[in-house]
Amino acid sequence: xxxxxxxxxxxxxxSIGSPSYWWLGWITLLPLFHAIRVFRPLPAGLAGxxxxxxxxxxxxxxxxxxxxxxxxxxVSLA
Numbered sequence: 527x528x529x530x531x532x533x534x535x536x537x538x539x540x541s542i543g544s545p546s547y548w549w550l551g552w553i554t555l556l557p558l559f560h561a562i563r564v565f566r567p568l569p570a571g572l573a574g575x576x577x578x579x580x581x582x583x584x585x586x587x588x589x590x591x592x593x594x595x596x597x598x599x600x601v602s603l604a
Contacts, residue, residue: 530557531573535580543590578603 534557541551561573582603585593593599 527557527561527573528576531561531577532580532584534558535577536584538581539584539588539590539593542585542592543588575604 534554537550538554541547541549541554558574558577561577562570565573579600582593582595582600586595593603
């Protein structure tokens with residue numbers, strides 16, 4: 527499940543950074559929605575936090591400037 531969440535976050539970062547891949551943003555949410563559906567509330571929240579933190583890191587690594595690389599952004603996404 528963690529690999530699917532990480533891949534979804536990476537593809538979301540790609541989607542945010544490139545207007546031609548806007549449609550990819552809808553597909554990348556599927557692992558997150560699946561985690562929310564199958565886990566109990568606390569693990570689902572942790573999965574969402576992992577996805578948000580992964581989105582932040584992936585966005586910073588690929589050089590996407592649409593997410594501000596600050597501690598506030600990391601806390602907000604996680």
